Amino acid sequence: MRLFKRIAVFLVMCFLPIALLTAISSTAAGNAVIGVEDNNTAVRGGKFTVDIIVSNNPGLKQIDVDLSYDRTVMRLESLSFAQFLRDDGSVSCTFDKNRLTITSDDGVLSRNGVYATATFVLDNGAKKGEYKITPAAGASGMKDAGGQTVKADFVAGTVELSCFHNYRKTVFKPTCSSEGYTEYRCTECSITYISDYVDKVAHTWTVVSTEDPTCTEAGSITRKCKVCGETKTEQNGEPTGHNYGDGVVTEPTCTSQGYTTYTCDKCGKTFRDSYTPVSNHRYVKTYTEQATCSHTGFDLYACEFCGQSYQITIPTLEHHWRVTNVNASHTEQGWSLYTCTSCGLSMRGNFVEKLEYKMVWTVTVEPTCETAGIRTGVCSDGCGYTITEEIPPLGHSYGEWTRIKKATLVSKGLWKADCKRCGHTVTATTAHLEEIGASSEPTPYTLSFWKQVVGRIATSTLYTAVAVSVIGLLFVIILVGMILHAKKRRKDRSAEEMVEFADEVSKAVMEDPPAPDDLPDSFCLDRDDFDLPGKTFAAADTSDAGENSTI
Numbered sequence: 001m002r003l004f005k006r007i008a009v010f011l012v013m014c015f016l017p018i019a020l021l022t023a024i025s026s027t028a029a030g031n032a033v034i035g036v037e038d039n040n041t042a043v044r045g046g047k048f049t050v051d052i053i054v055s056n057n058p059g060l061k062q063i064d065v066d067l068s069y070d071r072t073v074m075r076l077e078s079l080s081f082a083q084f085l086r087d088d089g090s091v092s093c094t095f096d097k098n099r100l101t102i103t104s105d106d107g108v109l110s111r112n113g114v115y116a117t118a119t120f121v122l123d124n125g126a127k128k129g130e131y132k133i134t135p136a137a138g139a140s141g142m143k144d145a146g147g148q149t150v151k152a153d154f155v156a157g158t159v160e161l162s163c164f165h166n167y168r169k170t171v172f173k174p175t176c177s178s179e180g181y182t183e184y185r186c187t188e189c190s191i192t193y194i195s196d197y198v199d200k201v202a203h204t205w206t207v208v209s210t211e212d213p214t215c216t217e218a219g220s221i222t223r224k225c226k227v228c229g230e231t232k233t234e235q236n237g238e239p240t241g242h243n244y245g246d247g248v249v250t251e252p253t254c255t256s257q258g259y260t261t262y263t264c265d266k267c268g269k270t271f272r273d274s275y276t277p278v279s280n281h282r283y284v285k286t287y288t289e290q291a292t293c294s295h296t297g298f299d300l301y302a303c304e305f306c307g308q309s310y311q312i313t314i315p316t317l318e319h320h321w322r323v324t325n326v327n328a329s330h331t332e333q334g335w336s337l338y339t340c341t342s343c344g345l346s347m348r349g350n351f352v353e354k355l356e357y358k359m360v361w362t363v364t365v366e367p368t369c370e371t372a373g374i375r376t377g378v379c380s381d382g383c384g385y386t387i388t389e390e391i392p393p394l395g396h397s398y399g400e401w402t403r404i405k406k407a408t409l410v411s412k413g414l415w416k417a418d419c420k421r422c423g424h425t426v427t428a429t430t431a432h433l434e435e436i437g438a439s440s441e442p443t444p445y446t447l448s449f450w451k452q453v454v455g456r457i458a459t460s461t462l463y464t465a466v467a468v469s470v471i472g473l474l475f476v477i478i479l480v481g482m483i484l485h486a487k488k489r490r491k492d493r494s495a496e497e498m499v500e501f502a503d504e505v506s507k508a509v510m511e512d513p514p515a516p517d518d519l520p521d522s523f524c525l526d527r528d529d530f531d532l533p534g535k536t537f538a539a540a541d542t543s544d545a546g547e548n549s550t551i
Contacts, residue, residue: 032056032142032150034065036133036157043162045124047077050133050157052100052116059108061145064138065154067098067118073126074159079118084111099138108145122161130160165191176203177228203230213237215267242269249274254281255306281308293317294343319345328352330383357385367391369422396424407431410483 033055042048052065067076079100081093090106093116100116102109120133134156142150167184174180180198185191203225213219219236242264252258258276263269281303291297297314319340328334334352339345359377367373373391396419404427407413413430 032058032060032152033155034063034135034142034152035155036067036135038155038157040157040159041162042120042122042159044122044126047119047121048159049117049119050159051114052118052135053113054109054115055112057110057112058150059110059145060142060150061104061108061147062140062143063100063102063109063115064140064142065100066136066138067100068134068136069098069120070131073123073131073161074120075123077119077121079116081116082114085115101138101140120159122159126161128161130158132156132158171196174198174200175227176201176225177230203227205232210236213240215240215242215264215269240266242267247273252276252278253306254279254303255308281306283310290314291316292343293319293340294345317342319343328355330355330357330379330385355381357383359387363391364388365391367394369394369396369419369424394421396426397421398426401428 035053035055037051037053040048040050052067054060054063069076076098079095081095081100081102085091085093085102088104090104091109092103092105094101095116102115118133135154137152137154142152144150165186167186170183170185172181172183177200179200181194182196183192183194204227205223206226207221208224208231209222211220213236216239218238220233221236222231222233224231243266244262244264247260247262249260250258255278257278259272260274261270261272282305283301283303285299286302286309287300289297289300291314293316296316298311299314300309300311302309320342321338322341324337324339326335326337331354333354335348336350338347338349358380360380361375361377363373363375365374370393372393375389375391377387377389379385398417399420401415401417403413403415405411405414407430414427415430416425416427418425
């Protein structure tokens, strides 16, 4: 009980400042609060301390507080100010009788918490109960930074006088099982404590049983205390040891050794010694199980005297196999069946892979240049297995190229080739001829010049329908001018030059038709790409210098 009270007082002292601050802050949300620590405890003639706490501080320049208390039961012995006040050189702290005054010469005091601690002494004649310590505003009161009086709420604290304890003593004598002690119990609050312990007294023993020694164990005596009932056992004499006689002899047999048995005549304990070897068995064959090709046999031998037996295994006999062959087919493997004529056991072995099909092929639908054909295969061994496969198209086989139309200065040449199998015809064009003696650089009177112009405009970002119309009109005008210019130039040439020019062109084309890229550069100005079956004819990179010029 006393321990519980001490724990309760400790918890109260730990949480008292927090509870006081909470209570003070809840009394007035708007005014400064000056409070005294609550729920203090003390004893008669003892000292106790209380804290003076400031909360809800609006910023005070001066704090002037009077402490009121019952002077008949307690005396204010001293008062100390908080460390942060003592360390501040601009703050002055004074204490006179029951009044404390704190003044800040530079600024205001805005901190909340403990500002001072008062030490009281409780009178020896004080009665058990609760006493108040009440703070109040002093003559100067609370002032802010401007020297104006600040309203404040004051919260009183309490101190409770605990029991002074008037103990009554009770003495408990020691026994043989427990120590003696003195119990002190307060007549006012029933607090109890124990001290003045005395050692236990000796037991009062009496013998309750005895045990005599045996061959292997010592004797014992057991005593019991008359007062507490405790018992103890002590040794009484040493073990006497065994007394063995001559022993009894057991003769050996064909299954066990011979030996001599010794027995103690006092306790009856026995042991064996003087062993002799076993005698030999006399075995005879008593049963035979014949072996077969499926299981082993055995001969059984047993001893005539003790009946102990053992077996000798007879190995299995060899199988007598009958072989049946199963031939392989296109869908099944071939194998041999082995059957034992003695035990009926059968198994398969000597597996042969399936037979491969030997196909004879017949074309049922002939392939053409563009369509696939069909062929049918029949197995030659007469099993009836047939399959059908597709024959890929043959593709065209073109003959020599034949000129249909000669190339001129203003038109391209035309060539054709016929498939040798189906007569399918393909055509190809060659570039028109260039005028003899024409400038290597295109002029506005040549077709290549305007093809370049139209091509570059068509690929530019400024390409529009209006631009196409304008360029088309200009092209027609220039084409008419180019034709007139060509006719004028043609008049100036001699007939022999024109015949020589035409023969040279014809000869060049006939020697290596029909690829226009192989014609002499002097006769070809513009070139077109064209494709033939199985071969692609691409124009060589022999563009006129005019194609790279800026328009």
